[in-house]
Amino acid sequence: MRILELDEIKSLLSGIDLIPAIEDGFVAYSTGQAVVPPVGELLLAGGECHIKYGFIRSQSNYVVKIASGFPGNAALGLSSSNGCMLLFSQETGQLNCILLDEGHLTDVRTAVAGAIAAKYLAPNAVSRIGIVGTGIQARAQLQYLQSVTDCRSALVWGRSQPRLDDYVEDVSGRQAMSAFRIETTLEIAEIQERCNLIVTTTPATRPLLQAEALEPGTHITAVGSDTPEKQELDTEILRKADLVVADSIAQCRLRGEISHALRNQALDTEQVVELGNVIAGTSPRRTHDRQVTIADLTGVAVQDLQIASAVFGKSL
Numbered sequence: 001m002r003i004l005e006l007d008e009i010k011s012l013l014s015g016i017d018l019i020p021a022i023e024d025g026f027v028a029y030s031t032g033q034a035v036v037p038p039v040g041e042l043l044l045a046g047g048e049c050h051i052k053y054g055f056i057r058s059q060s061n062y063v064v065k066i067a068s069g070f071p072g073n074a075a076l077g078l079s080s081s082n083g084c085m086l087l088f089s090q091e092t093g094q095l096n097c098i099l100l101d102e103g104h105l106t107d108v109r110t111a112v113a114g115a116i117a118a119k120y121l122a123p124n125a126v127s128r129i130g131i132v133g134t135g136i137q138a139r140a141q142l143q144y145l146q147s148v149t150d151c152r153s154a155l156v157w158g159r160s161q162p163r164l165d166d167y168v169e170d171v172s173g174r175q176a177m178s179a180f181r182i183e184t185t186l187e188i189a190e191i192q193e194r195c196n197l198i199v200t201t202t203p204a205t206r207p208l209l210q211a212e213a214l215e216p217g218t219h220i221t222a223v224g225s226d227t228p229e230k231q232e233l234d235t236e237i238l239r240k241a242d243l244v245v246a247d248s249i250a251q252c253r254l255r256g257e258i259s260h261a262l263r264n265q266a267l268d269t270e271q272v273v274e275l276g277n278v279i280a281g282t283s284p285r286r287t288h289d290r291q292v293t294i295a296d297l298t299g300v301a302v303q304d305l306q307i308a309s310a311v312f313g314k315s316l
Contacts, residue, residue, distance in 0.1 A: 002097045004315060009101050012314045018112045019119075019147065021310050023279050025302035026116070028056045029248065030276025036301045039251065041227065046070050047080075048227060054301035061087045061096060061312075065304040067106040071203050074135070081107055081136055085308040097312045105311070109303040111140035113247065113275075114199055114221045117295035119148040120278050120285045121245060122197045122219040126151035130195030132188070132208055132232065134158035134167045137201040137223055143177055149197065152179045157191050189213055200224050200232040211236030214292060221295045222257045233257045233294070239266040242291040243284060247275050248300045256298040 004012070028034045033056055040051030047070030055062035067083035074080060081103030087096045099105060126149045131138050134156065142154055158164040164184040171177045185191070191198055192213040200208065202224045209220065211234045224232050238244055238261040249272055252258035261267035275295065277283035286293050 001095050002312065002315060003100065004097065004311065005100045006102050006104060008315070009099060009104065009311055012311050013108065016310045016314055018108070018307060018310065019116060021306045022109060022112050022303055023116055025056070025306035026113075026247065026274075026276035026300070027280045028058075028276070029300055029302045030274040031280065033057050034302050036248070039255075043227065043229075046072055050226070050299070052299065052301040052304055054305060055090055056302065056305060059305070059309065060090055061305070061309055062090050063087055063301060063305040063308050065106065065301065065308070067103055069203070071135075079103065079136065085304055087308050087312055097308070097315075099308055099311060105307050106299075106304070107136050107140050109307040110137060110223060110297065110299060111144040112307075113297050113299075113303060114141045114223060114295075115144040115148045116279070117221045117245065117275065117297065118145055118197060118219065120275075121221075121243070121293040121295055122149060123217050123286065123289040125289060126197045127153070128195045128197075129154040130191040130198040131156045131201065132191060132198065133201035133224065134163040135201060138199075139167065139171060141199045141201060141221075141223065142171065142180065143174075145197075145199075146177070146179075151197070153181050155183045155185060155191060155195055157185050157188050159186075161186065192218070202232060203230055204232050205229050206231065207234040208232050209237060210234045211240055214240055216290045216292065219286070219293045219295075221297060223297050225256045225296070226298045228255050228259060230255075231257065231260050235261040235264045235266040238294055240292060241294045243286065243293045244272050245275050245278055245293070245295045246272050247295075247297045249274055251298045251300065252296050256296045257294070258296045
């Protein structure tokens with residue numbers, strides 16, 4: 001059995017092209033080659049813990065992932081994310097690898113999924129990237145978008161100027177993100193007015209983006225709403241969208257932006273397509289720059305399997 005700690009995991013990740021690996025995972029899921037049971041979940045007073053697990057039939061391992069999110073940790077000088085991933089042999093059940101990633105792999109695989117969504121759904125001409133939120137995922141999403149768009153202009157919204165200032169200082173100090181020109185705003189309406197590729201990354205439980213401010217040609221990747229209680233988008237945005245894409249339709253019936261739209265009868269399940277089928281070319285992707293497209297990413301265990309397997313394989 002191999003045990004990988006965070007520093008080694010980060011070093012191994014630097015040599016892995018994650019986008020095709022996670023694309024393959026989404027395709028396997030949407031084409032019925034994967035087994036992914038419902039998410040296990042603990043909703044706690046200070047945060048939440050998700051347990052995700054599954055396998056792809058053609059692979060040798062299955063994954064069990066535990067990941068937590070505690071938004072209040074920033075005030076304590078702690079990361080808001082934590083967790084680990086376990087890889088077991090499908091043949092024997094033997095534990096092959098413990099990845100003590102402290103939530104980093106979950107953060108990365110989520111950001112990679114955002115880049116994949118933008119690759120297939122964002123307009124060809126991205127004028128400005130809008131980031132809603134200032135936390136770990138708000139930074140990771142911007143970093144990984146570099147691989148799928150040439151746009152290096154970003155507008156970031158946060159609830160306080162000190163947190164926005166921290167965001168700018170952090171991102172500007174990272175060599176991998178130094179090309180970005182970053183502006184900030186405390187007015188959420190500015191994001192919709194000035195950006196045509198928007199990523200939402202907050203734990204909000206009331207909509208932040210509004211349908212009346214929706215501009216033609218906008219793509220929105222909704223990342224923060226991964227429990228039944230969270231919501232970042234007005235459900236009317238999904239009604240108005242030309243294309244609504246779920247990472248997992250089964251999960252999005254129960255959690256995420258799509259679940260709210262379904263409950264409010266702003267959307268029918270038949271109108272939703274899965275990201276894996278978009279990647280495979282069996283469902284539509286964006287066809288012109290006036291379309292409004294939405295990707296609802298609730299996080300699927302095949303992402304965890306693919307990133308954990310890639311890191312484990314690189315370590316051998």
